[in-house]
Amino acid sequence: MSIGGAAQADWDIPRPAATCRHLLAAARLHGIDTADCLAGTNLSVADIEDSATEVQAGQELGIVRNILARVDDPHEFACDVGVQYNFANMGILGYALLASPTLGDAVNIACRYAALSSTFHRLTRCDTDDGAVLVFDNSAVPADVREFMLERDMFAVINVAPLLIGQLDSTIALKVELAGIDFPVDRLEFPWLAVEFDLAATRSAISIPANVLTLAMPAADAATALTCAQQCEELFESRRQRRGMAALVRSRLVRDPGQLPAMAEIADELCITERTLHRRLAAERTSYRALVDEVRVTLAVALLESGLTVEETARQLGYSETAAFTRAFSRWTGTPPSRHRRVRA
Template identity: 30%
Template sequence: MSLLPEQRAFTTLHTVTLATQMLGRTGIASERLLEGSGIRPDELDNPARLICHAQELQVLANALNCTRDPALGLLLGQRMHVSAYGMLGYTLLASPTLGDALQLAIDHPALLGSYFQLALQHEDDEVRLVASGYRYAPELTVFNTELCLASLLTVIQDLLGEAARPRRLLLNYRPPLYAASYSEKLGCPVEFGAGCNALCFNPSLLKRALPLADPVSFQHGLQQCLQQEAQFHNRQDLRELIRQQLASDISQCTSLERVAARLHRSARTLRRHLQQLNTSFQHLLDEVRYDKARQLLLHTDLPIYLIAEQLGYSETASFRHAFLRWSGLTPSNFRR
């Protein structure tokens, strides 16, 4: 039986530890928060302990059930300072500019531990830090969206050393009952029912030099991040690693060579290992394309040609033929 996405990916204990500490101050016992997760209280201070996303999600669900504050995701995100990300966090601090730091975080999703695919998108006169592709516990969608965007804003403020505010916050869901908490806690206008989840900033902010930038520390930290990421990768199935790379930027990962470069391995080695696993790069590419195509067709109003473009097809007809082969339906008929 294949594992669910949340059972395949590994992360550190940073978020779990922060949640138990924060709610512990309100009198909620760590044992109650860790119930059903397989995590022991005495493990919370162990930096080498890795957990899967399913374990972390269980703790977050417990936390939400234990508190009466519906804005817990925002509160927790505001406490996710850059130091909570270990070596990645310190390397972000030493980055030359804010844009360099954010791209570094985006390029190392395993160390960031996010449930979303992050990207910087330039739209007219603003830059958007977009969080998309959530496919975990649906009942925690809003909570995890709040946690993700609030924590990213906290990291940005830590990196700049000032309380920078976004121009606006875009959210692709309806306003919850506590909607007023968003602008109050994040200090910016909020637009619900938008086409994406994103923090929007002035593009010039990406060029801002960071006050703690240090080229030697940055290069040393980058090497440490690569080593730590390799440890994460060794715990995961090679097929899933390739799927993650494809899902994070499928339009730029349509060749084995590009994916191999991102995983710091040779294309020849990846091809040999995939053969040993009785699969191929093309098979994995088709799987991810089919999964993403279904999501875009069912949950967005994007025209077919834009979906084909996002999936890395140069011609819409090629996407139509592939989707018909995968599902037995054309994209248009599937959407109906």
């Protein structure tokens, strides 16, 4: 039996700004200036502090690389980041894990919705005669940050583990396999666990005994777990549709839909050439023109349904002539904009 994450293995979807806040908080402990951490990411402190903000994975990677280039002890930094994680700052995924009927069910949720967490790994559960193995697949993680990402995740798991298995009366044995990194095992403390490390393994994984998988979660509630899982699915699908370069361009277009910039201007803002932007959008099976139309039709429908007239909507979207907007809207949707207008009360 194998239960894995989404088929596309990508971590490149919008992510909660909380993950970046953890990075900046740990960087401050190491004397690294926030401005240096954010250099080249197009993110501001206000963006990071806004709980509603989502960042692109590439922006988070930029912060990680900026810090790793300046930090004296990357192992200590990974620990300082990882220990900040708890269920409360994991959003709906944290509630889904806590409400799961058993620890085994929580592992399944973690695998399915790993992309909603801070991890850049694909998590896969493989059942064995003795229990289950939780595999951390880092094959899609950029090589220059793989070691940090694995260490951060391990410290994060350790930080939340007491709530998951603290109900045990006796110490349990876990096996932790770590492949290809010089992991500082001396920095880890497991007062409730007997951990066997395999630093010469060919994979990175945690083996969980069968009797632990059947333990009831502290806040187990089947109905709440189902509701949270459904919300995780909706959030995951929403983020997956707003990934990569297309997501960055959409975000920029929505910022000022009445004065849409030229493709060359956006390319310049992203510090790439117009040709590169065209190629990367094509790789995501879209184009600048398609994104412009997508943003305009989405906003147009919202404005019309809010009660604005066709003329007011056209003006909001930067059209100098209502007729031009009407033709464009009909081309986008197959119906005239008047069909979508909600009459003001």
